[in-house]
Amino acid sequence: MATLNINGQVHKLEVPDDMPLLWVLRDVVGLTGTKFGCGIAQCGACTVHLDGTAVRSCVLPVSAVAGKKVTTIEAVGATPAGRKIQAAWRELDVVQCGYCQSGQVMSAASLLAQNPKPSDADIDTAMSGNICRCGTYPRIRAAIKHAAQEEV
Known part of the structure; x- marks a missing residue:
């Protein structure tokens, strides 16, 4: 169980710890503004904010964002x-x-x-x-x- 603060809302999600944040955002939460580009953190299409800092969500495991605030393009x-x-x-x-x-x-x-x-x-x-x-x-x-x- 992952508990994520995404755009100011708390989400309790049944996802694997190693699932990339990008796929949690797009496929589980339904926030599709963050895009898949390369899958290796080289193009920047998947950029979100983690506690205000720009990060690449395609290589960031969901377990690494626990207790942090995720902001997407939607917010x-x-x-x-x-x-x-x-x-x-x-x-x-x-x-x-x-x-x-x-x-x-x-x-x-x-x-x-x-x-x-x-x-x-x-x-x-x-x-x-x-x-x-x-x-x-x-x-x-x-x-x-x-x-x-x-x-x-």
């Missing part, structure tokens, strides 16, 4: 950084195909929550694990800079 807009990032994403029309964007938003929101005024180097470091096959990297960087300038 990141409830955080100040998440609201700013989502607004900037819409305002600057960042999305192209959209598949990677939940992971991009989650990484960007974690960055702004930890560093409200990131430099280009900070952005590059925080976003380096997120792959966008459409190449929206310039728009992603512009949106993060834009969000960093906005008041909460």
